[in-house]
Amino acid sequence: MIIENIDNIEDYLHQHEHKDMLRFITCGSVDDGKSTLIGRLLHDSKMIFEDQLAAITRDSVKHGTTGEEVDLALLVDGLQSEREQGITIDVAYRFFATDHRKYIIADTPGHEQYTRNMATGASTAHVAVLLIDARYGMQVQTRRHSYICSLLGIRHFVIAINKMDLVGFSEARYNEIKAEYEAFVAQLDVPDVHYVPMSALKGENVVHKSERMPWYQGQPLLALLDTLPIQRSEPLAALRLPVQYVNRPNLDFRGFCGTLAAGTVHPGQAIKALPSGKTSTVKSVVVWEGELAEAHAGQAITLTLNDEIDISRGDMIIAADDDMAMGHAFMAHLVWMHDQPLKLGRIYDFKLGTSFTSGQVTEIVHQIDVNTLAQSPASELPLNGIALCRIQLTKAAAFDSYTVCKATGSLIVIDRLSNVTVGAGMVREAAEQLSDVEQLPAASADARALRLGHPALRLVIEASAARALADLVERVLFRAGALPAVADAGQDEAIAALQAAGLLVIVADEVVGERSLRIRGANRADGSPIAPVQLARDNSEAAEQVLRLLRDNGLLG
Structure with missing residues (x-):
């Protein structure tokens, strides 16, 4: 009997280890109930320990915003300033599992000033759960977060129309909001959109199907997430290893460290270093446990080579017979994250993977209005503005389109004086070099x-x-x-x-x-x-x- 139990435990652990992992983000406008929804998911799926429940029950008296009921949002709003203001500021990550899947949830803030934190949470998500307050319908942040999630390559949206208890569980109100969002999302590249009416505070249609909304024939949120077929983007098959560090502990070892962004690498494989173009073959693939016969995307590795070639931090290692975009200029969608607007011609620092260089935005092709998705000319980009821009670097960098490889197609913009991250971007394509332009702009006083x-x-x-x-x-x-x-x-x-x-x-x-x-x-x-x-x-x-x-x-x- 004991042996049988052990076998069952081993089977359970094996099944749990090999469950599909789904990462999703909760986003939307402020006070739409994002943190409460996650708290309800954890509570109703029995993922809260008794001492945690006792702690938030006690804290609800001091910091709660739900009257006599336990404020489940306190499970994820852990910062003191978050509890005092009743808002989410930082991104909070929570793990839980069901019989079907393992989940990592990113609870992100709804306030405009914390849009940078929302973009951070969305950058690794497979699904976006966008909350809409049934009383107010779509807000500016609903549209902004939807557009950012679309830019970041999220292809599955679940529109959680929350606080249905405050509109009398009205089917007409649900259909009105659904129609409004359908008209908006049709303009985005999001092939899979689902809608769930719910009340996170009351637990309606979150884990268990609601009896208060018999007119809704779909699944509750958790069942929908458990069965949602995820269209994961095809990984880039080509080798991409951004060099993060050159490891030289002694005279007999010289290795090039980094996280494999795409493809595979194995001993004997012919490689090429960018920007130098020098070639060699892989001598060994080293990790903490020893040497590997083959490494795959996502692994942190160290490569040793059979030839002594000059490779430094910020260089890119690719297959010898492969090519990769390499240049000083590219087009990218930028999300601006600072009170001081983006200025054309001002020098900023740009970080693409492990490459770090200075440069400037030479042109704003168009700014996108998040309400209408209309494109308009702009001479600067304000806080939370989104635009397609031309970026000119002082040093050539290797890059892919963001849609091809996120790790080598993403960038951040850094203010040179304060060292603060002021923007984030997704590379779209290579741009025409300034030297190829027939007439360069005059070096005017402006x-x-x-x-x-x-x-x-x-x-x-x-x-x-x-x-x-x-x-x-x-x-x-x-x-x-x-x-x-x-x-x-x-x-x-x-x-x-x-x-x-x-x-x-x-x-x-x-x-x-x-x-x-x-x-x-x-x-x-x-x-x-x-x-x-x-x-x-x-x-x-x-x-x-x-x-x-x-x-x-x-x-x-």
Whole structure:
């Protein structure tokens, strides 16, 4: 009998280990009930321990938003600021399993300012569960999240029309919202869309079929997810190994480490390194446990080669008989994630896989209106804006289209001063090289201002010991990201040349008894000239005063 039980346990563990894994994301507008839905899924599928239930029952008294009922959203809203505000901020991941599948859920925030977190959660999902509040219908965030999920390659949507208890479980209201969303999603590349009316708070149509909505003949959410046939994208068969690290622990070993993004690799295989184009053959495929006969996509490996060729972090290893797009320019859909808008011509850092280089967005082909999906011209991209852009890099990089290989077709945009991630992108195709264009754009004053982040100005400091103050102002402005230069009054030709190059020229004019600043070459936002300003007696305070004045008048970011 004991042996029989052991066999059953082993069979169960074997079946559990080989269940299909499904990753899904819950998204939609704020307060549509995303966290409550996940809490209800975990609760009704018996995936909550007694101590967890006791803890959220206790916390519901202090942080709950559901009156007398247990606030199941607290299962995933774990940050103190999330509980205090009753919102989701960070992406929360939860694991659970049924008899049919294993699941990883990503609960993402609905607020616009946390769209970057939503995109992070969606980047690895197979299914998007989009919640819509039955009282309010589709919101801007519903459309934005739908479009982002579509861009990220999610091909299965489940539209959970939530809070049906607050509209009297009305079939007419459900059909109205369903028709509205059907008209919108028809414009997206989403072949598989399902609709479920539910009440996450009451547990209607989440795990168990609702008796309050007999007019709905479909499956409840969990049964739908258990039986949903997932159309997984065909993996790229070609070898793609972005080199993350060169491992040289001693004189006898030199390995190239990275996570295999696509394809397979085995000893004896002929490979080529990009961008150098040098070729060799694989000597061994090394992992922590030892050497492998063959490695597959998703494995973290180290390759050793039979020849000494120059390969560094950021290079790409592909099959010797294969080709891969390699260039300085490509077209990509960008999702902007920062309060400061994307500026054409401004230098940013770009990270494509393990490759890191600087570059700029040279053209916004069109911006997409998430409400209507209409395309319109734009000169900059605001927070949460989505656009098709042309990106020009200073160093050639290897890339694939995002639809072909996500790992080698995705990128992030980083602000060079703050090191903050300000955007994310999906490569669409290679772009025409600037050198191939018949006429390059002129290096105009506006173009220089975009590149440097400020217009060309002349800052005239009239003071005793003006040069010492001007030198300090130069250091403060340089630290703030400007490109300043100091010149003495009377050096007219040098001042004109520096200003023509787009610099902030600080002119030190020795005037006894004076301590003032005059800004020449710019006006206020209303077009009026900027009046002379009296500077503080202390040089440090005066330098900071100059910086504030430039920022207050929109002359420096």
